Structure formats: structure tokens, C-alpha cells
């Protein structure tokens with residue numbers, strides 16, 4: 001059952017309920033990056049992790065598996081977080097770097113199509129002001145945050161024309177972004193289920209906790225539900241009317257950071 005974000009209970013107010021779910025079980029923490037750990041900034045290249053959040057993640061890491069799941073390339077998100085001992089799942093889970101450096105990539109065989117689509121898209125959007133193409137390892141992102149409102153339909157039409165020429169790519173999207181990805185049944189939700197199994201945390205005593213703010217995080221929330229357990233927290237941002245499969249909300253990125261501090265205090269009471 002999906003609800004509007006504004007109708008969700010606030011995770012901070014319901015903290016005792018959340019900590020009861022954690023008691024005596026094995027948590028695993030999964031975190032989106034942009035808009036969850038790091039404040040959204042105009043230039044995605046300027047996004048950084050606040051110090052309070054970094055300290056909380058370092059504490060959490062010593063008590064349970066912590067995974068950062070981002071649409072960014074895996075190296076990019078790893079370098080921005082910069083903490084050893086975490087799992088970095090980049091490209092919406094297509095590219096996973098384990099703490100020991102092992103790596104699991106999916107969709108490598110789609111590179112030719114992605115790069116060809118990128119060239120075509122570059123031509124298709126040439127006359128659309130503000131449209132910004134971002135080539136990624138396992139995707140091509142088209143940001144329209146700076147496109148004038150009346151040209152957004154043209155932007156969508158351009159990327160739709162391109163994706164129709166490639167049988168092996170699909171069109172997805174997030175906040176102010178369209179994205180071409182390999183046409184594989186893989187997303188943050190499937191990656192989450194796979195990671196839980198790899199971590200040996202797919203049993204009934206595990207309790208995955210997922211914090212995310214975007215549409216792509218809904219796949220992970222759906223996977224938590226299918227798993228029969230889990231704590232899904234939506235970082236609300238501005239758009240509190242959209243529907244979500246999340247179970248709780250927090251108001252903004254600083255509130256998400258405080259929730260992580262609380263989680264760290266609960267899992268690490270002696271520090």
C-alpha cells in the first residue's frame with residue numbers, strides 16, 4: 001500500500017518503535033547519497049558529505065554492514081563518502097565495490113549502445129537550453145533542472161526518440177533527470193535483495209534499514225516489503241505529496257543525519 005509522504009509517521013517521533021524492531025536482530029543499513037546523505041546542490045559535482053554524517057557512518061560501520069546505493073558511478077560515490085569498510089553500490093546497483101575491493105558489475109555488454117545513444121542524444125538536445133548530458137559508466141543521464149519549463153516536453157521527446165532506436169536500453173528517471181539504462185531487470189531493489197543474500201542477511205533475524213529520497217529508492221522500499229521486514233525511511237525534501245512505499249519519513253537531509261546518529265547510539269551504546 002502506498003501513501004503520500006506527508007501521511008507517513010515521522011521516524012524521529014517514532015524512534016522507540018524503530019529501536020524495538022532493531023532489538024536483538026541483525027541490522028543492515030542502506031543509504032542513498034544525493035538528497036539523503038548529501039544535500040542536493042545545483043552542481044552535482046559539488047555534493048559533499050557533512051562531517052556529522054561521516055562520523056555517524058564510521059560508528060555504524062563497526063556494528064553492521066553499511067551500503068551506500070547511488071545512481072552515481074561507484075568510484076564517484078566511494079570517493080565522495082571516503083570511508084573504508086562500506087559497500088559502495090553505484091549505478092543504481094549495477095556496479096558494486098565491496099570493502100575488500102572485490103567488484104561485481106552488471107551490464108558491461110551494454111557499453112556500445114550506451115555510448116552510441118549518448119552521441120545521438122547530444123545531437124538531439126543541441127537546441128534545448130539548460131539540458132545537460134552526463135555520461136555514466138552504466139547509464140546516460142539527461143538533467144533538465146535548468147531547462148525552461150516549456151522546453152521540458154521537448155527534452156523528454158528527444159530522449160524518447162533516442163531510446164526507441166535501441167532495443168537493449170530503457171528510459172527511466174528521477175528528480176529532474178531522465179536516464180537511459182541497460183534494459184536489464186536490475187534496480188536498487190534487486191540489488192538490495194542480492195546484497196542481503198551476499199551478506200548472509202536474508203534470514204528472519206535481519207532487519208534492513210533503507211533511507212532514500214528519490215523515485216529510484218522506491219524499488220528498494222518495495223524489496224524491503226517483499227523481504228517481509230525492514231525499515232524504509234523517506235527523506236522528504238520539498239515534494240511531500242508524492243506517493244511512496246516508505247514506512248516513515250524524515251523532514252530533510254539534516255534530520256536524516258540526526259537519525260543516523262541515533263541509530264549509531266542505539267547500536268553502539270558504549271561509545
Ligand SMILES: [Mg+2]
Nearest residue numbers: 032034035214
Ligand atoms: Mg537521492
